[in-house]
Amino acid sequence: YGTVVLEKMDLRNLTEKAKRPDDENPNTKQHRNRFRAGVSILVGCLKNSGMRVIEVPDKDTTKTCHVCGSIQNFDAKMELVHTCTGCGTEWDQDCNACLVMLDRSGFATECACSGS
Numbered sequence: 294y295g296t297v298v299l300e301k302m303d304l305r306n307l308t309e310k311a312k313r314p315d316d317e318n319p320n321t322k323q324h325r326n327r328f329r330a331g332v333s334i335l336v337g338c339l340k341n342s343g344m345r346v347i348e349v350p351d352k353d354t355t356k357t358c359h360v361c362g363s364i365q366n367f368d369a370k371m372e373l374v375h376t377c378t379g380c381g382t383e384w385d386q387d388c389n390a391c392l393v394m395l396d397r398s399g400f401a402t403e404c405a406c407s408g409s
Contacts, residue, residue, distance in 0.1 A: 294344075295343070295344060295345055296344065296345040296346075296347060296398075296400070297339055297344055297345070297346050297347070298347045298348075298349060298394050298395060298397075298398045298400070299332070299336070299346065299347070299348050299349070299394075300348070300349060300350075300351035300354060300394060301348035301349060301350060301351060302332075302351045347398045347399075349394050349397035349398050350397065354390040354393045354394055354397075355369050355386050355387075355389070355390045356369065356386075357389075357393050358377040358379055358380060358382060358384070358389070359382075359384065359389050359392035359393050359396060360377065360380050360382045360384075361377060361379045361380035361382070362379075363377060363378070363379030363380070365377060365378060365379075369386055372386070373385060373386055373387075374386070375389075
């Protein structure tokens with residue numbers, strides 16, 4: 294494979310804000326910075342090895358149906374397999390998110406885990 298597709302994540306959405314109104318929890322900020330550094334290193338290594346890296350928006354990748362595009366409202370922490378209320382397709386949320394990312398990157402979305 295010559296291309297890697299990654300979510301361009303806004304890490305502020307993944308970490309809780311500090312309870313102090315004017316400042317962030319130093320541990321949260323440090324964790325976020327380490328994660329960003331790790332992603333930067335990964336992207337750099339991939340590019341240096343000749344791989345193409347495409348970053349796609351992370352908004353609703355888990356909850357957007359890869360078949361019809363509707364955004365589903367469900368508890369992703371509790372429901373690993375979800376049936377789309379828009380088209381009736383049942384999907385594993387992780388595989389679905391990958392297919393959404395591939396679609397956003399411009400790649401075909403045929404995948405063994407999708408049943409397509």
